[in-house]
Amino acid sequence: MRFGRNLVLFAICAAAPAAADETMLDKGMDMFDSGKLLATGGVSALEGSGGGGVTTWALISGYGTRDGIGANAHGTYVSTGDYSLWTGGVSVGLFDRVELSYTHQEFDTEKVGALLGLGEGFTLDQDVYGAKVKIVGDAVYDQDSLLPQISAGVQYKHNDRGALVRAIGASSNNGTDYYLAATKLFLAQSLLVDVTLRETKANQFGFLGFGGDKNRDYSTEFEGSAAYLFSRKFAVGVDYRTKPDNLSIAREDNAWDVFAAYFITKNVSVTAAYVDLGNIVLKDHQQGAYVSLQVGL
Amino acid sequence: MKKIALAFALVLGTAAAQADDTLYRDMGGADAIKKIASDTADNFLADPRIKDTFDNTNMDRFRILLGEQFCNVAGGPCQYTGRNMAETHKGLHLTNMDFNAVVEDLQKAMDKNNVPFATQNRFLARLAPMQHDIVTK
Numbered sequence: 470m471r472f473g474r475n476l477v478l479f480a481i482c483a484a485a486p487a488a489a490d491e492t493m494l495d496k497g498m499d500m501f502d503s504g505k506l507l508a509t510g511g512v513s514a515l516e517g518s519g520g521g522g523v524t525t526w527a528l529i530s531g532y533g534t535r536d537g538i539g540a541n542a543h544g545t546y547v548s549t550g551d552y553s554l555w556t557g558g559v560s561v562g563l564f565d566r567v568e569l570s571y572t573h574q575e576f577d578t579e580k581v582g583a584l585l586g587l588g589e590g591f592t593l594d595q596d597v598y599g600a601k602v603k604i605v606g607d608a609v610y611d612q613d614s615l616l617p618q619i620s621a622g623v624q625y626k627h628n629d630r631g632a633l634v635r636a637i638g639a640s641s642n643n644g645t646d647y648y649l650a651a652t653k654l655f656l657a658q659s660l661l662v663d664v665t666l667r668e669t670k671a672n673q674f675g676f677l678g679f680g681g682d683k684n685r686d687y688s689t690e691f692e693g694s695a696a697y698l699f700s701r702k703f704a705v706g707v708d709y710r711t712k713p714d715n716l717s718i719a720r721e722d723n724a725w726d727v728f729a730a731y732f733i734t735k736n737v738s739v740t741a742a743y744v745d746l747g748n749i750v751l752k753d754h755q756q757g758a759y760v761s762l763q764v765g766l
Numbered sequence: 767m768k769k770i771a772l773a774f775a776l777v778l779g780t781a782a783a784q785a786d787d788t789l790y791r792d793m794g795g796a797d798a799i800k801k802i803a804s805d806t807a808d809n810f811l812a813d814p815r816i817k818d819t820f821d822n823t824n825m826d827r828f829r830i831l832l833g834e835q836f837c838n839v840a841g842g843p844c845q846y847t848g849r850n851m852a853e854t855h856k857g858l859h860l861t862n863m864d865f866n867a868v869v870e871d872l873q874k875a876m877d878k879n880n881v882p883f884a885t886q887n888r889f890l891a892r893l894a895p896m897q898h899d900i901v902t903k
Contacts, residue, residue, distance in 0.1 A: 504863030506870070534862040536903070565862075613895035656891035659884050700883050701873065 501766040502537030507701050508732045509609050509654075510562070512740050512763055513543035515674065516624055517558035517572030518599045520650075522726040522742045522759055524692040524708040526663045527620035527652035529603055530570070531562035531765055532735050538563050541765030543572075549746055549755035553577045558597070568622075570599035576676040581751055587633075593676045594629040601650075608652045608661075617653035617662075624648070626675040638716045639678025640685050644670050650692075659699075661706070665692035672715050673749055681715030688713040702732045722747020726759060738763045789892075790842035792885045793876075799840060802875050803833035809871035816867045819858060839892050852899040859903045869893075 511528040514520030519530030519541075531539020539562040547554040558572025574595045582591035601622035608618035624646040628634055631642035650665040667690045670679040680686070690713065696706025707727050714721045728742035742759035749755045793799055807829045811817050820828070837844035848854065869890065876886045 502863050504861070504866055506866050534866070536861050536863065607897075610894050610897040612891040656894060657888045659887045698883070698887070 500533075500538050501540070502534055503532040503539070503735050503766055504534035504537060505532040505539070505565070505735075506609065507735055508698070508704060508730070508738075510539060510541070510735075510765070512730055512738060512761065513541060513545070513558065513560060513570075513572075515545065515547075515556060515574075516597045516599065516626075517543070517556070517560060517570040518601055518622060518624065519560065519562075519568055519570075520665075521663070521694045521696065521706060521708045522728045522740065522744060522761075523710045523724050524663060524694045525601075525622065525624075525648055525650055525665055525667075526694065527601075527603065527606075527618045527650035527665075528608060529562040529565050529568045529601065529620070530560045531568075533562050533565060533766075535565040539766055541763060543761055543763040545740075545759065545761040547744060547757070547759045549744070549749070549757045551581050551752040552579055552749060552755060560599070566603050568599070568601040568620075570597070570601075572597045572599070574674075574676075576673075584751065593633070595675050596627045596629075597675075598625045598627075599623065608654045609656070612654075612656050615653075617651040619649065619651050622648050622650065626671065626679070628675055628678055634672075634678030637677065637718050638682040639672055640670070640680030642678050644675055644679030646671060648692075659697060661694075661696045661698065661704070663692070663694040666690070667692060669713060670715065672713065673721060673746075674712075677716060677719070677750070682717050684713065684715045688715075696728075696730075704730045704732075706730075719750040720748050728759070736764055736766065787841040787843070789885070789888050790837065790840040793840055793881055793889065794879065796837065796842065796844075798879055798881075799837045799842065800833045802872075802879050802881070803836050804829050805875035805878055806872045807832060809874050810868070813867055813871055816864050816871075819860070819864070836889075840889060850899070851896050855900045855902065860901050861903045862897070862901055865897050865901050 510530050510532050511519040511526050514525050515523050518525045519528045520526040531541050533539030541560045544557045554576050556572055556574040560570035562568050576593045578591045583589040601620050603620045606616045606618040626644050628642040634642050646667055646669040648665055648667040652663040654661045668687045670687055672678055690711045692710045694708045696704045698704045709725045711723045712721050724746045726742040726744035728740055730740045732738045740761040744759040745756040831848040834844050835846045838846040
């Protein structure tokens with residue numbers, strides 16, 4: 470059933486470029502100007518905001534310029550050996566200034582679910598509603614200054630397993646992350662760099678709730694990315710993200726990944742990564758494949 | 767201390783002077799850059815997004831000026847004899863989409879003339895700030 474829903478999501482993703490063919494564009498969809506340069510919309514990160522793999526960047530997602538709008542849909546699958554994760558979502562970029570996103574995530578406990586007495590394949594679902602505003606700078610054009618593009622954003626997360634996450638020590642199944650992201654394309658070096666600071670209470674991105682018996686308050690966490698552009702279509706990079714450690718029942722580690730993104734066209738891109746999420750409840754060394762398909766305008 | 771600073775400045779200064787025409791040479795020198803400019807102009811005229819902008823342009827002169835500018839920006843021994851970017855594009859109401867179309871047309875021309883991607887980016891990095899003067903809408 471769960472798989473079926475994800476299959477539908479992927480089908481929608483796959484059908485989107487066909488639906489948005491030229492005739493539709495001709496009929497007054499001029500606002501979707503697709504005017505940004507290839508790859509400068511970034512990709513959808515794990516939580517649905519424009520960014521890298523596990524990091525959120527200052528770029529506004531989609532290919533709309535400051536005179537237009539862009540839209541993006543993504544489906545991402547992560548397998549870490551003992552767990553797996555599906556995420557699917559949509560985002561819109563308004564006038565290269567504001568980004569709104571919605572993403573649904575399903576964290577599958579697979580066999581560990583049985584060990585924990587929850588049942589094999591027990592899932593923790595989460596909805597993430599995101600908003601981001603570009604404050605200053607342009608990551609691409611401002612090559613004559615060191616000023617990065619700086620954006621501020623929020624991600625409201627709602628986990629559907631309230632009783633469970635409270636039982637393991639979390640304070641809440643809802644949480645709001647606040648972040649400040651600075652992204653700069655060092656074009657002469659073909660290098661894109663991001664640094665993001667996040668205020669968060671999330672345990673394992675929110676899958677284990679928010680706040681905990683060890684710490685109920687916000688912590689300031691760091692995200693960093695560097696990506697080298699090998700061509701207009703192909704980039705390889707690394708993401709690093711620190712996370713809080715609020716629960717005494719399960720140690721939480723920092724996350725990192727190495728990714729390759731291939732921008733087939735402005736409408737379709739694929740990201741593949743090797744991701745390491747560290748310890749997740751009972752299981753150390755949660756590392757494995759990350760695959761993401763993105764379609765958009 | 768002063769001596770060290772002076773030596774440091776000299777080294778930096780020398781490095782800067784030597785690096786000056788590196789990009790120009792990496793792009794293939796005078797003839798290659800002239801060809802890139804001409805191919806770029808061809809691409810502009812074939813690009814439905816921006817070709818109308820050149821309706822009243824003397825394209826022969828435009829090609830020469832674009833070549834001069836490219837050569838000059840790349841650090842080559844050329845003078846750009848045209849007007850500045852703000853003046854040239856005044857009243858054209860160009861958008862970021864137009865600017866990016868120009869970038870894509872230039873990239874296509876550099877691809878055609880076998881300029882490596884990393885070298886293209888070094889060149890584009892010098893042109894990118896012109897967006898501030900060219901995009902007025």
